[in-house]
Amino acid sequence: MVHPLYLYNTLDRKKEQFIPLHEPFVGLYVCGPTVYGDAHLGHARPAITFDLLFRYLKYSGYKVRYVRNITDVGHLENDADEGEDKIAKKARLEQLEPMEIVQYYLNRYHQAMDALNVIPPSIEPHASGHIIEQIAMIKEILDNGFAYESEGSVYFDVTKYSQKYNYGKLSGRNIEELLNTTRDLDGQQEKRNSVDFALWKKASPEHIMHWPSPWSEGFPGWHLECSAMSQKYLGEIFDIHGGGMDLMFPHHECEIAQSVAAGGKEAVRYWMHNNMITINGQKMGKSLGNFITLEELFSGKHALLDQAYSPMTIRFFILQAQYRSTLDFSNEALQAAEKGLERLLDAFKNIDKLKPSAQSSVNIKDLRKKCDDAMNDDLNSPIAIAHLFDAVRHINSALTGQATFSQEDIDELRSVFQLFLVDIFGLKDEAKDNNASYESFSKAVDMLLEMRMQAKANKDWTTSDKIRNELTALGFEIKDTKDGFEWKLTK
RNA sequence: GGUACCAUGGCCGAGUGGUUAGGCAGCGGUCUGCAAAACCGUGUACAGCAGUUCGAAUCUGCUUGGUACCUCCA
Numbered sequence: 001m002v003h004p005l006y007l008y009n010t011l012d013r014k015k016e017q018f019i020p021l022h023e024p025f026v027g028l029y030v031c032g033p034t035v036y037g038d039a040h041l042g043h044a045r046p047a048i049t050f051d052l053l054f055r056y057l058k059y060s061g062y063k064v065r066y067v068r069n070i071t072d073v074g075h076l077e078n079d080a081d082e083g084e085d086k087i088a089k090k091a092r093l094e095q096l097e098p099m100e101i102v103q104y105y106l107n108r109y110h111q112a113m114d115a116l117n118v119i120p121p122s123i124e125p126h127a128s129g130h131i132i133e134q135i136a137m138i139k140e141i142l143d144n145g146f147a148y149e150s151e152g153s154v155y156f157d158v159t160k161y162s163q164k165y166n167y168g169k170l171s172g173r174n175i176e177e178l179l180n181t182t183r184d185l186d187g188q189q190e191k192r193n194s195v196d197f198a199l200w201k202k203a204s205p206e207h208i209m210h211w212p213s214p215w216s217e218g219f220p221g222w223h224l225e226c227s228a229m230s231q232k233y234l235g236e237i238f239d240i241h242g243g244g245m246d247l248m249f250p251h252h253e254c255e256i257a258q259s260v261a262a263g264g265k266e267a268v269r270y271w272m273h274n275n276m277i278t279i280n281g282q283k284m285g286k287s288l289g290n291f292i293t294l295e296e297l298f299s300g301k302h303a304l305l306d307q308a309y310s311p312m313t314i315r316f317f318i319l320q321a322q323y324r325s326t327l328d329f330s331n332e333a334l335q336a337a338e339k340g341l342e343r344l345l346d347a348f349k350n351i352d353k354l355k356p357s358a359q360s361s362v363n364i365k366d367l368r369k370k371c372d373d374a375m376n377d378d379l380n381s382p383i384a385i386a387h388l389f390d391a392v393r394h395i396n397s398a399l400t401g402q403a404t405f406s407q408e409d410i411d412e413l414r415s416v417f418q419l420f421l422v423d424i425f426g427l428k429d430e431a432k433d434n435n436a437s438y439e440s441f442s443k444a445v446d447m448l449l450e451m452r453m454q455a456k457a458n459k460d461w462t463t464s465d466k467i468r469n470e471l472t473a474l475g476f477e478i479k480d481t482k483d484g485f486e487w488k489l490t491k
Numbered sequence: 492g493g494u495a496c497c498a499u500g501g502c503c504g505a506g507u508g509g510u511u512a513g514g515c516a517g518c519g520g521u522c523u524g525c526a527a528a529a530c531c532g533u534g535u536a537c538a539g540c541a542g543u544u545c546g547a548a549u550c551u552g553c554u555u556g557g558u559a560c561c562u563c564c565a
Contacts (some may be wrong), residue, residue, distance in 0.1 A: 066523070276559070278559095283559065335502095341514095346529095385514080
């Protein structure tokens with residue numbers, strides 16, 4: 001391990017040194033999407049935040065098992081007990097099998113994640129594939145007396161649980177307040193108390209997704225899948241559980257209660273929550289109707305967008321804020337991210353053009369450590385990025401001959417940029433990576449620009465400008481340098 | 492109403508009891524056939540009020556404003 005890593009643990013609301021249960025192994029569980037619609041900008045935040053954590057833990061030498069679930073059953077609309085299953089509703093509207101909906105949106109989710117360069121998790125379990133495990137867990141909770149059956153459904157007895165344990169410890173709520181403030185919903189006669197939540201729901205006749213169980217033909221409650229699947233793949237106690245802040249209550253609170261009620265142990269050692277992306281200061285969310293899907297961002301087709309933003313711009317935009325801060329969406333902010341990222345990637349590329357000197361005029365020896373320190377402080381990516389920008393200035397100075405680097409320092413710069421920019425932040429040059437024939441056509445472009453150099457040498461500005469203007473019109477950006485040229489594809 | 496949290500320069504966003512965050516935009520300059528890029532220079536920001544302190548934007552209290560959760564939401 002490089003330096004001690006500190007992570008903010010929502011359980012006690014402070015940064016704690018991260019010490020895995022079974023070094024060098026780390027178990028990481030993150031709440032994944034309910035696949036009933038296209039992923040929006042809000043989904044990118046946890047995906048990228050925990051991708052950053054996944055990458056950083058691996059770089060730090062840990063062997064990480066990263067589990068991110070797919071919710072394909074049990075997630076209800078409206079209130080937690082009488083609403084329609086989200087997947088089933090979409091299936092009914094589209095006249096498709098529920099699993100067709102799941103597959104369709106899951107494929108699209110994967111495409112978006114690939115575009116964002118989010119590394120796939122180690123295991124991506126589906127809730128519907130773990131009904132047996134969920135039923136087993138319900139039995140344990142029933143046996144321990146923390147749940148009751150009512151008309152074919154099984155509910156978690158929050159009041160009973162809170163006599164022995166602290167329900168609300170994660171979100172800072174207390175049971176009396178919950179009892180007084182929880183709204184009365186229709187159709188709750190089955191429950192002893194409004195705060196109780198469903199572990200198993202008997203399926204109504206029109207409900208199309210259901211499985212047999214000791215209590216009824218039905219389906220599992222939403223909170224249960226994460227408890228059951230994290231236990232199955234990461235063990236009764238594991239290191240880190242992540243997700244969006246909006247899931248803290250009730251979802252994560254219920255997870256804690258379920259694990260304790262079933263096995264007597266709290267499953268999670270470090271709870272991490274990413275903050276929301278806001279739009280005009282308000283949370284971006286499905287129910288608010290103010291969300292922008294990732295595909296719309298990539299294509300620019302949305303009323304709020306001035307232009308298209310590349311997946312890497314989105315990724316960089318998210319990394320430029322610390323994960324626990326809200327991040328406000330605006331065209332101005334995204335355009336700034338786009339320019340900033342370009343500057344960073346250009347400099348990385350230009351390290352190869354640096355000519356070594358006997359010694360360096362600037363000290364970059366501590367760059368690696370500064371970036372490490374920033375990351376070890378609860379994944380402070382914006383600070384690490386700021387340090388990289390400092391190095392960019394030095395690299396550019398060296399390119400114009402105003403600074404010098406030794407061969408050793410050039411190698412160190414290349415190595416640090418490769419490590420942080422590419423391996424840890426997951427930022428890459430898209431034009432180059434997305435085009436298999438890049439090498440061939442780049443040579444053709446080089447050839448044209450060599451001809452332009454020739455024309456320039458002959459002071460044939462007509463030819464020289466013609467080549468530049470036509471390449472520009474085709475989407476190339478041409479830059480003249482001290483003793484040659486640079487180009488890149490901008491679209 | 493309860494709980495958690497936030498308020499930083501034109502925009503986005505770090506951080507800290509006394510020293511430049513960083514990016515984008517702007518302004519001035521250098522370079523260039525022109526342009527672009529790059530480089531150099533440039534901004535006395537930390538909601539308000541009171542307190543603690545030698546010193547606070549950073550700690551404490553109050554006020555104001557905002558957000559999230561309490562019903563599905565990343």
